[in-house]
Amino acid sequence: xxxxxxxxxxxxxxxxxxxxxxxxxxxxxxxxxxxxxxxxxxxxxxxxxxxxxxxxxxxxxxxxxxxxxxxxxxxxxxxxxxxxxxxxxxxxxxxxxxxxxxxxxxxxxxxxxxxxxxxxxxxxxxxxxxxxxxxxxxxxxxxxxxxxxxxxxxxxxxxxxxxxxxxxxxxxxxxxxxxxxxxxxxxxxxxxxxxxxxxxxxxxxxxxxxxxxxxxxxxxxxxxxxxxxxxxxxxxxxxxxxxxxxxxxxxxxxxxxxxxxxxxxx
Ligand SMILES: NC(=O)c1ccc[n+]([C@@H]2O[C@H](COP(=O)([O-])OP(=O)(O)OC[C@H]3O[C@@H](n4cnc5c(N)ncnc54)[C@H](OP(=O)(O)O)[C@@H]3O)[C@@H](O)[C@H]2O)c1
Numbered sequence: 555x556x557x558x559x560x561x562x563x564x565x566x567x568x569x570x571x572x573x574x575x576x577x578x579x580x581x582x583x584x585x586x587x588x589x590x591x592x593x594x595x596x597x598x599x600x601x602x603x604x605x606x607x608x609x610x611x612x613x614x615x616x617x618x619x620x621x622x623x624x625x626x627x628x629x630x631x632x633x634x635x636x637x638x639x640x641x642x643x644x645x646x647x648x649x650x651x652x653x654x655x656x657x658x659x660x661x662x663x664x665x666x667x668x669x670x671x672x673x674x675x676x677x678x679x680x681x682x683x684x685x686x687x688x689x690x691x692x693x694x695x696x697x698x699x700x701x702x703x704x705x706x707x708x709x710x711x712x713x714x715x716x717x718x719x720x721x722x723x724x725x726x727x728x729x730x731x732x733x734x735x736x737x738x739x740x741x742x743x744x745x746x747x748x749x750x751x752x753x754x755x756x757x758x759x760x761x762x763x764x765x766x767x768x769x770x771x772x773x774x775x776x777x778x779x780x781x782x783x784x785x786x787x788x789x790x791x792x793x794x795x796x797x798x799x800x801x802x803x804x805x806x807x808x809x810x811x812x813x814x815x816x817x818x819x820x
Contacts (some may be wrong), residue, residue: 569806574624576656581628584803585816587756593734595637595725595753597745598629599773600760606770607742613646614740621807622760625814629758631657633664633737635687635728639744640670643679643686646740650684665733669719669744673697673707687731689724691717721751742775749774749797755820757799763811 572580587594600618601607609616618626630636631654638648643666651664667687668675673694679686680701688698688707694717695709708727712718728736738748748754759773797819805814 569808572805578624578628578631578657581624582632582657585625585628585632585758587632587735589734591734593725593729593736594755595736595738595748596629596633596756596758597738597748597754598626598758598760599740599742599745600762601773602762602764602766602770604765604767605772606766607773607775608770609766612770615646617762617764617766618760619762619807619810619812621805621810621812621814622762625758625760625805627654627657629737630654630664631659632735634660634662634735635665635667635733635737637667637669637728637736637738637744639741640668640672640674640676641743642740643668644676647678648676648686649678650682650686667724667728667733667736669721669724670694670698671717671719673701675701687728689719689721689727691715691719693717694719721748721753725753742771742773746774746776750794755818756802757817757819759815759817761813761815763813 587596599607600614600622602617606617608614630651636651642648648666651666653659653664663684665687667689668679669689671691671694673688673690673696675686675688675698685702685706688702689710690698690707691711692709695707698707708724710720710723710727712720725736738745799817799819802816802818
């Protein structure tokens with residue numbers, strides 16, 4: 555039986571204003587996190603009000619905005635490595651990453667790590683001068699070694715199927731290289747797998763003030779993600795047990811209504 559005795563805080567009328575700031579000092583403090591010895595995995599995603607993870611062009615760029623970009627830059631500055639599924643790297647045209655120039659950050663270059671079962675490294679990364687790290691299984695490693703330097707291919711085969719990727723071992727392999735602050739930028743298939751393995755410490759979700767209908771997947775998707783116009787999740791798949799999430803803060807862009815939430819899963 556539900557009761558109506560829960561207290562509520564009204565957040566919106568008394569906002570703390572965060573004016574534009576190239577160094578983003580205040581925003582950086584809001585997202586500051588000590589990775590500890592075990593590391594910290596933060597995921598940053600954008601969703602429309604009706605839950606879509608991409609816009610009509612099948613890209614997330616068509617549903618994000620300048621408010622999202624401010625936080626996106628801060629999170630990149632705070633990361634040692636950006637982790638993406640190969641699908642996101644292909645769709646979104648990832649190349650070697652640069653740190654945002656105005657936001658204070660560490661000296662080392664920002665690494666890119668790709669999760670792929672197939673081992674197929676997107677061509678623009680093969681052609682680039684700073685190859686990504688590749689987290690993959692046994693068969694994928696054989697393929698990836700033809701496309702990336704051998705010391706960048708981190709084979710982390712899963713116990714139940716050596717061609718699958720053991721994401722927990724992958725995270726440990728990154729930590730062994732000193733990459734403890736991990737920022738996952740996509741995509742929905744990878745996020746679902748990371749959540750299923752209880753590897754996500756924090757989920758930052760930008761809610762874009764628009765709706766895109768039932769075609770796109772949510773920010774978590776059953777594998778493989780559906781093409782535009784398809785529901786990637788078969789009807790009748792039961793929901794997982796709810797995982798508690800604690801709101802660390804909520805930002806609001808007054809011009810557009812964009813909401814940027816920081817949820818802690820630990
Ligand atoms: N809304 C957002 O914030 C956001 C963020 C990122 C991307 N997106 C959008 O999401 C769409 C792509 O979705 P997606 O779900 O296909 O992206 P994805 O998770 O990046 O890519 C899926 C592919 O990544 C590899 N992969 C992911 N998880 C894996 C795992 N646990 N083990 C082994 N390999 C794994 C596989 O690559 P192989 O095929 O090489 O084995 C798989 O086919 C694009 O439209 C993109 O624009 C949205």
